Amino acid sequence: MTAYAIGNLHPKPVLDEEVFTYMERIQATLDPFGGRFLVHGAPAREVREGTWPGALVIIGFPAYENARAWYDSEPYQALIPLRTRHMTGDVLLVEGVPEGYEAAATAARLRAAVARP
Template sequence: MTAYAIAHLRDVEMCPAIVEYLEKIDATLAPYGGRFLVHGGPVEHIEGAFRGDLIVIEFDDRERAREWYRSPAYQAILPLRTEHATGEAFLIDQVPQPHRATDVLMHALDPR
């Protein structure tokens, strides 16, 4: 099942380390089939407040996403980002298709 690495970054210090991170991240993604779907860009606020940048990277499955994140190549450049930006990062799976909004009720009512 398709999985996504998602990061919400704030307070990014655009410095040489961030430039180096951006120059090197594509090569870390390639062996794992990672593809940028969203990489910052203008946000149209329609509800609430949002500050920072959203990054969404698609992988064929969560295992490939985990392998990428844990890879020596990515771990080597990760401090270039974490030392110059604040935020959250996580992995999440795409919902099985077809999916209806009420499908989440089954898990909310019986979380086993």
Template sequence: MPAYGFAHLRDRRHHPDILEYLTKIQGTLDPFHGRFLIHGPPAVVVEGDWPGSMVLIEFPGMAEARAWYASPEYQKILRLRADHIDGDLVLVEGVGPGYDPRERAEKLRTETPGERN
């Protein structure tokens, strides 16, 4: 099951460290088979408010996503971005082929109150 690193970046400040980060990040992704699917284009907001930009990186699975984030190579360059761009980063598993949201709805109907998966 693929996993994704999703970042919502706000208050971007251009700084030489950001350029260094951008030149080095792909090298940290390659050993974990990570690839950019979205990298910061302006979004067309059709509902709500979306300040900033987004990044979406795909990995073969959650193990690779976690290993990339924890890797010494990525941790070495993380501050280059984090010191200059406010944002959030989450790692999340994708859904498999044949995913049917109706099955999710049925599972939610049968859960006891307060239980969420």
């Protein structure tokens, strides 16, 4: 099942050389795990509900295990300080939904679980 690394990042107003180095080197850390950028540092074009400060990063992986192995890998762990010294934010790993997923079926399961005494 597809998985994603998602970041909501808040860069400092002036980017340092380390951030550029991070950006230049990150793809090489993704390649062995099948990772690819789906969204890279894009500000929200429209915030329809709530607030969304920062820049969004979404990286897709073929499976959750790939995403976790990438994040825990030595090459990526070595790059993390280049980013975190110059921007704050949240990074998470999530699984996608399986092929053919239907929200209505999930709602029916939840409704049945709630209805049980």
